[in-house]
Amino acid sequence: MEPIRQIRADWGREQRLANYLQDKLPWILTPTPAFYFTDYHINRKEAGGRETYIGDLELKWLNIPSTQSAIFSYNKLQLMAAVPVYTDHKESYHRICFRFTDALLLVPALALMKLPPVLFTRADTNETDLVVKVNPYDFSMGLRYERVE
Numbered sequence: 001m002e003p004i005r006q007i008r009a010d011w012g013r014e015q016r017l018a019n020y021l022q023d024k025l026p027w028i029l030t031p032t033p034a035f036y037f038t039d040y041h042i043n044r045k046e047a048g049g050r051e052t053y054i055g056d057l058e059l060k061w062l063n064i065p066s067t068q069s070a071i072f073s074y075n076k077l078q079l080m081a082a083v084p085v086y087t088d089h090k091e092s093y094h095r096i097c098f099r100f101t102d103a104l105l106l107v108p109a110l111a112l113m114k115l116p117p118v119l120f121t122r123a124d125t126n127e128t129d130l131v132v133k134v135n136p137y138d139f140s141m142g143l144r145y146e147r148v149e
Contacts, residue, residue: 013061014039017099021057021106029057037079044091055085055094058109066103066136072096074117074130080109100136107139 018029018040028051029040038056046052058080062070085092094109115132122129 013099014059017059017061017097018057021097032056037076037083038094042095044089052089053085053087054089054092056080056083057094058096059099060096061099062101064100066100066105069133069135070098070100070105071120071131072098072112072134074132077109077112077132081113098134098136103136105134105136105139107134111139 018031021027022029026045028043028045030043031040032038038058040057040059042054042057043051044054058076060070060072064070080094080096083094085094096107096109096112098105098107112132112134115134117130117132119128120131121127
């Protein structure tokens with residue numbers, strides 16, 4: 001069994017995407033500890049300098065266009081669905097942001113729970129896992145065509 005690993009390039013990509021989202025949305029993103037089930041906690045900026053926690057964010061940097069389906073770990077999706085957001089704000093839910101080469105898709109985690117899990121084997125490690133296949137156009141209201149480098 002191979003340990004979970006994250007390379008420096010992954011962290012840099014996540015940070016660039018997080019910076020982009022903070023510039024475009026009224027959010028403050030706080031990185032979570034290593035091995036936590038999401039990448040960031042999301043606080044919405046409120047009047048008077050206050051913040052309201054509205055959920056967690058998982059970032060997925062992809063090197064494919066939005067015309068192709070992305071895969072997302074079913075185990076991680078189950079964790080995001082099982083851990084509630086303990087605030088009653090209308091924007092309180094966990095989110096996943098897929099960065100495609102030509103678009104961004106920001107989708108509520110619970111929206112992916114309707115997708116059936118399928119077995120997927122990684123070509124590089126031969127590791128098999130349950131994933132959901134996310135067709136971006138099934139969630140097209142979330143697609144943004146601004147490139148994040």
